[in-house]
Amino acid sequence: MDISCSHQDNISGNTRKRGRPRKDEVVGSSHTSPHVSLPQKRPVGQLESPTTTKTPQCHGTYNDPYGIGHSYDDNRNGVIGTSSRHSKDNSVNLLSSFDDVNDSESHEYGEDDMIDDENEIDENVEDFSNSEDAIENDTVMSQAHRDDMINDENGEEFANSEDAIDNDIVASDAHRELERILNCIGKSLRSYADMPFPPPEFLCGISNTLIAEERSYDIQTMMVEHQQLHSSLNADQMIIYDAVIESVYNKRGKVFFVYGSGGCGKTFLWRTIISRMSTSLVSRLKQHYISCWSTDFPFHRKCKNWILILQKTHIHAFAGLEFVNGIDFVPQEGKVYSISNFSVGNTKYSYSVVSNKKNLYFLNFTKMIEVEEDDEMIPKYKFELAAFNTLKDKVGDTKILTDLMGLVQNRLPMQSRNTQTGPKDVLLFDISDGSSTVKVTVWADLAHKLNEELDGMLGQDNIIIITSCGITEYHEQLQASTLSPSKFYINPEYDAVNNLRYRLNVMNEPIVLDDKFPAGDCAVNKTPVYNLKEIMDLRNSELKEMDVICHVSICSVEEQSKWWFYVCDSCPNEVCVKDDNYKCECGKIGSYPDKRFKPHWSKSKGRERRPITFIRSWYLSLLTMTVLLTIHQS
Numbered sequence: 304m305d306i307s308c309s310h311q312d313n314i315s316g317n318t319r320k321r322g323r324p325r326k327d328e329v330v331g332s333s334h335t336s337p338h339v340s341l342p343q344k345r346p347v348g349q350l351e352s353p354t355t356t357k358t359p360q361c362h363g364t365y366n367d368p369y370g371i372g373h374s375y376d377d378n379r380n381g382v383i384g385t386s387s388r389h390s391k392d393n394s395v396n397l398l399s400s401f402d403d404v405n406d407s408e409s410h411e412y413g414e415d416d417m418i419d420d421e422n423e424i425d426e427n428v429e430d431f432s433n434s435e436d437a438i439e440n441d442t443v444m445s446q447a448h449r450d451d452m453i454n455d456e457n458g459e460e461f462a463n464s465e466d467a468i469d470n471d472i473v474a475s476d477a478h479r480e481l482e483r484i485l486n487c488i489g490k491s492l493r494s495y496a497d498m499p500f501p502p503p504e505f506l507c508g509i510s511n512t513l514i515a516e517e518r519s520y521d522i523q524t525m526m527v528e529h530q531q532l533h534s535s536l537n538a539d540q541m542i543i544y545d546a547v548i549e550s551v552y553n554k555r556g557k558v559f560f561v562y563g564s565g566g567c568g569k570t571f572l573w574r575t576i577i578s579r580m581s582t583s584l585v586s587r588l589k590q591h592y593i594s595c596w597s598t599d600f601p602f603h604r605k606c607k608n609w610i611l612i613l614q615k616t617h618i619h620a621f622a623g624l625e626f627v628n629g630i631d632f633v634p635q636e637g638k639v640y641s642i643s644n645f646s647v648g649n650t651k652y653s654y655s656v657v658s659n660k661k662n663l664y665f666l667n668f669t670k671m672i673e674v675e676e677d678d679e680m681i682p683k684y685k686f687e688l689a690a691f692n693t694l695k696d697k698v699g700d701t702k703i704l705t706d707l708m709g710l711v712q713n714r715l716p717m718q719s720r721n722t723q724t725g726p727k728d729v730l731l732f733d734i735s736d737g738s739s740t741v742k743v744t745v746w747a748d749l750a751h752k753l754n755e756e757l758d759g760m761l762g763q764d765n766i767i768i769i770t771s772c773g774i775t776e777y778h779e780q781l782q783a784s785t786l787s788p789s790k791f792y793i794n795p796e797y798d799a800v801n802n803l804r805y806r807l808n809v810m811n812e813p814i815v816l817d818d819k820f821p822a823g824d825c826a827v828n829k830t831p832v833y834n835l836k837e838i839m840d841l842r843n844s845e846l847k848e849m850d851v852i853c854h855v856s857i858c859s860v861e862e863q864s865k866w867w868f869y870v871c872d873s874c875p876n877e878v879c880v881k882d883d884n885y886k887c888e889c890g891k892i893g894s895y896p897d898k899r900f901k902p903h904w905s906k907s908k909g910r911e912r913r914p915i916t917f918i919r920s921w922y923l924s925l926l927t928m929t930v931l932l933t934i935h936q937s
């Protein structure tokens with residue numbers, strides 16, 4: 304057997320031969336060798352060649368500046384890797400964080416499997432309270448839900464819903480037809496910069512032939528094929544396989560040349576790698592599932608909406624009923640799930656519940672597995688809390704719904720309101736941020752649930768977070784009203800809640816500092832006490848992990864360098880203070896940004912300086928118990 308660079312047809316030859324089997328193809332039947340049949344398989348390294356080396360050669364020395372799939376236009380001459388054609392439509396995007404999702408291109412796989420319901424709010428939602436008398440305004444909101452209503456630049460409140468839908472559909476249909484015609488002559492609307500391109504759901508069945516081919520692979524079949532092929536790889540093939548997969552999964556972007564004589568097993572290896580790629584179409588993401596509601600629109604399929612918290616932020620996911628009915632468990636809020644084989648697309652519709660510009664689409668073959676061990680890297684909650692003094696801008700905003708936080712005040716007994724769909728129960732109360740109040744109307748079942756929970760918490764100051772509200776204004780009084788995706792959280796363990804509580808306390812009473820040094824507990828717990836030198840020496844000890852209490856004297860507080868900063872709750876950027884609010888480049892204005900720390904500590908004054916990162920809970924105790932105390936005392 305030889306493996307050589309000159310093996311032309313390895314990639315540039317007939318792609319069907321090298322490609323993945325279609326749904327109608329039988330695994331293993333797409334390629335047979337005239338020399339070696341499978342029952343008498345002769346793995347790489349055992350096949351004879353009189354002229355060339357028997358050892359497969361694999362080089363992975365070139366970095367791909369663009370990442371897999373964009374690294375080389377010409378992948379002939381025995382280059383084994385992921386061709387741009389494959390990666391473009393079946394990319395292996397190992398998304399490890401939300402940033403990756405943000406950065407990833409829109410992926411759409413198999414239109415039949417796509418969820419085409421990207422609408423945002425349930426038609427049957429409880430809607431905005433009417434500014435007049437807090438009666439819900441079903442008409443306005445349900446029209447808003449059906450349409451992509453937007454505030455007209457000229458001041459016209461909302462477009463006529465039915466017309467807007469029709470026009471959109473007609474336009475998209477026309478663009479689809481144009482695209483189909485252009486495809487016939489090998490062109491596309493995308494070639495014309497000024498021409499709009501129809502949304503993916505309108506492209507069903509007319510995609511570019513290559514894309515259509517790529518989408519027609521049967522994932523289940525490919526998984527079985529991969530298992531079969533992979534289990535047959537010989538040692539040499541396995542080394543190359545591992546190197547390629549490692550590069551792809553760790554985004555190293557290497558280019559590999561695998562060469563050898565005819566019949567030595569290059570194609571076999573190629574098929575094994577490609578079948579692996581296609582079984583991991585897109586990333587695996589761990590996420591907290593936090594919220595669920597249904598949409599059911601006249602022209603869209605039913606769909607579950609989930610809000611998923613990823614490592615840095617959260618995202619709106621759509622799961623079609625085929626997927627929901629196909630899983631044998633009900634996802635539970637707060638649990639962590641690993642999901643794979645989903646699609647990522649741009650947010651195109653109004654009434655988003657999060658500001659994230661990407662959505663996840665669960666496909667029929669998306670996998671969702673509960674993760675038992677939570678490494679606590681994914682936060683339990685994630686909100687985009689709006690500052691009260693920015694709410695005026697959100698009145699009538701049909702783009703992004705609003706999360707609010709405040710102290711519950713002036714709760715009225717449950718009452719009933721007449722609406723267009725009949726009488727509905729409402730719970731009315733105010734929330735305060737210490738300087739202003741917002742009137743809140745909670746509708747129907749959510750109202751009963753909230754009322755019950757607040758009844759059980761009488762006599763204490765309750766801080767509530769209400770998500771996905773609509774904002775209205777009446778007589779200069781801002782009002783928030785719950786909608787279908789709205790949820791409430793009373794006194795959740797969330798930084799912003801602690802901040803607000805602290806702020807409210809500061810406003811009402813003098814700060815009391817705890818003058819007990821926490822290290823006093825060490826005698827009780829028998830935790831060993833080490834000085835700084837002894838702690839540093841622990842680096843050389845065999846102990847891998849231990850709890851210590853460290854007594855340190857703070858000689859000075861570094862005032863010049865910033866050792867913490869505020870970050871936006873919509874994106875990871877640092878925010879700056881402007882007009883009593885925190886403003887981010889992304890446009891978000893908030894009152895309760897998250898804090899990030901980048902402290903340094905000194906082994907001794909002026910000498911070795913070590914950057915360390917503390918998790919927030921450690922810092923809070925440090926701040927209240929030590930740093931604040933020291934500052935005040937000195």
Ligand SMILES: Nc1ncnc2c1ncn2[C@@H]1O[C@H](COP(=O)(O)OP(=O)(O)OP(=O)(O)O)[C@@H](O)[C@H]1O
Pocket residue numbers: 310334335336339340341344345346347535536537540563564565566567568569570571572
């Ligand atoms: N590890 C393996 N286990 C079983 N069969 C194998 C293995 N490796 C290769 N084969 C078989 O050996 C035959 C030749 O392999 P393959 O077609 O991959 O070689 P090749 O190097 O691509 O040949 P050519 O350069 O002529 O295209 C095929 O029938 C293939 O199924």
